[in-house]
Amino acid sequence: MxxxxxxxxxxxxxxxxxxxxxxxxxxxxxxxxxxxxxxxGRSERLLIDAAQAALPEPSRAGASVLVGGLGVGFSLAHAAADPRWGRITVVEREEAIIDWHRRGPLASISGAALADSRTVILHTDLVDHLRTSPDTYDALCLDIDNGPDWTVTEDNESLYAAEGLAACAARLNPGGVLAVWSARPSADFERSLRNAGFSAVRTEEIPVARGVPDVVHLGVRPE
Known part of the structure; x- marks a missing residue:
């Protein structure tokens, strides 16, 4: 068709x-x-793999990860395929997207991951969850916008500013990794990560035949 x-x-x-x-x-x-x-789905899988690789070696087995944004399910499916993740929490604010995975055509991508006992889906706003939840994680893998400079709604802009990055740091265990997907590199966001106290800040790219590559911005909460 x-x-x-x-x-x-x-x-x-x-x-x-x-x-x-x-x-x-x-x-x-x-x-x-x-x-x-x-x-x-290469960049969505990189989001998960880069976060896992940036964790301290003793923390990799049994690590907990929060996936911000269910999307088409590539990140969740890739995380669930890796036995090193001990707890997988997905935060998605759109009920429709959750329905498309549970009862719709996107179940072909995420069905096995949703059935995994390690997986929990939270129907809530990611920004609110980061600010109010007492839970902590070893990795935050965030993909709710087209990048720090191109948000889906204005409410999301605060996530990439000082207050949002402080909330991310508060949800991370010491040595935890923040990984943020973006449709283009952002030098300004790298500076924001460093200003927020994250260490080992770097950007990993997905090569493309032409055009601007998708990237994953990474930062580590100091021990």
């Missing part, structure tokens, strides 16, 4: 979210902005 088909369209507290099938791939649109699709 070719062409684009709208499979579901919903109005929620944060605006409109749409699930479409374009040829053999699925894509998610939020308030008219393309978020992600199932054509290439």
């Amino acid at each position: 070719s062409g684009t088909v709208t499979l579901d369209r919903r109005e929620g507290p944060y605006g409109e979210v749409v699930l479409r099938r374009r040829d053999e791939h699925y894509e998610i649109i939020a308030n008219g902005t393309f978020l992600m699709d199932t054509s290439d």
